[in-house]
């Protein structure tokens with residue numbers, strides 16, 4: 446059966462009083478490629494910050510795991526795995542007995558990850574899984590081995606606060622007492638640093654956002670004129686939220702073939718495309734405690750821009 450989730454979400458989002466498109470739709474093949482470019486931009490500090498943490502502090506992270514038997518490392522949304530590899534490398538070279546279990550919805554991403562990991566760490570035990578995070582994690586929770594869950598990259602920032610809470614609740618319900626969770630959070634910092642990371646001069650983030658319209662044109666048979674939309678992003682240091690938008694430059698109507706409907710845009714009307722929330726350590730600790738986790742340690746980069754926080758169930 447054809448999956449019509451994308452079509453339904455776009456129809457609902459563009460029919461709402463306050464138009465919105467979920468940032469999960471950024472990541473088609475083209476969008477994923479643009480995101481790779483974003484991660485290489487000098488303004489986009491989160492990738493380098495987390496790379497630094499995992500390169501310099503993996504020994505400390507491993508020490509804090511404190512598992513005295515073989516364990517699983519279950520990673521949600523591993524991406525290219527370059528950052529995770531810093532941690533895995535340390536475990537392999539320390540002759541620590543573990544199995545790496547990356548989970549991703551994309552079979553292609555998992556295949557590439559498996560090949561890359563095999564090339565870099567041929568001796569590592571790896572058991573990749575393709576599918577929905579939680580149905581996979583549920584299968585694993587019956588496994589007696591202790592587990593470290595990884596949710597890196599600061600992806601949690603793209604969830605609405607109530608969704609982030611639910612997500613940790615779901616993680617928790619798939620974990621045994623003593624299991625651990627390492628999550629990446631982008632931290633509050635000088636607002637100008639954050640603003641520049643999400644509104645780069647080269648226009649890469651702009652292209653990332655506009656690609657949503659190109660994707661709708663291609664996949665849903667729409668006739669968005671990309672030049673009639675602009676990109677705007679705003680960081681509010683009072684609540685730590687970066688919000689990104691597309692802006693309709695003129696009053697216009699757009700037709701979407703799949704839904705067989707016209708959607709009207711007023712001049713300067715917004716389509717909200719992304720939340721990227723920046724956290725304080727207090728907010729992180731609050732999230733852990735309401736979801737019945739204890740904090741083991743916050744592993745931060747030297748500038749304190751980012752933390753990989755280790756929680757225990």
Ligand code: AVI
Pocket residue numbers: 483491598599600601602603642643650719720721
């Ligand atoms: C994937 N995610 C953590 C990125 C972020 O920083 O929120 C997505 C992104 N959006 C614009 N630039 C990067």
